[in-house]
Amino acid sequence: MDAVDVLSAGVVAAPLLAGWSVHTLWMRRRLARERLDALTGVPARDLFTFFARRDLRRLERVTVLVVDLDGFKAVNDTYGHAAGDAVLVAVASRLRRWAAALNGSVGRLGGDEFAATAYVEAAACLPRHLRVLEAALREPVPFREMTLRVGVSIGAFTHTGLPRVDLSRALRRADEAMYEAKREGGGWRIADGPVPEMTTTNGRRTGRPGTTPLPGGAR
Secondary structure, three states: OOHHHHHHHHHHHHHHHHHHHHHHHHHHHHHHHHOEOOOOOOEOHHHHHHHHHHHHHHOOEEEEEEEEEEOHHHHHHHHOHHHHHHHHHHHHHHHHHHHHHOOOOEEEEEOOEEEEEEEOOOHHHHHHHHHHHHHHHHOOEEEOOEEEOOEEEEEEEEEEOOOOOOHHHHHHHHHHHHHHHHHOOOEEEEOOOOOOOOOEEOOEEOOOOOOOOOHHHOO
């Protein structure tokens, strides 16, 4: 093949390659959209897991949070699912802004439960950040001609350069702290230490959804 043939082949191939690049980009964006929560627009569980693991790898001090709304069922039962959806959208947006300001990620785990990561410069600063988050999430949500109110329970666990802490363990510790907050009427709690304090089943705190013991008593 002489130089002219090579040049001609390149001219023909260029639009094909360009078209393939556009198609690949479109596919990537489509896959990303499909991994977003359809209602709130924040990452769903799988995509959040990807981002959160990245955060744990690249930052020296990462706080992992589990956020659960209090009184959400009452909003749904009283005002309907459209009202509940409005609350979820507002909470997701507020949590995303908070996490973004701290170089973190956010995701919806399901129902009225969310998770987030955040970079907090020092342990002494974490309570202040959590107070700001709690106040933001408790703000009334406008809906038609009324305002909706929900409470919130937040659990936090900070990875501080300890021997490798995987995301599932960090989420479990944050989940335990959230449960403690909920038992005491809401607010926020910070987990102490990397070792889970409560029993776990199938990798989650016993009693949480999806923790039915496996056949034969396996855990």
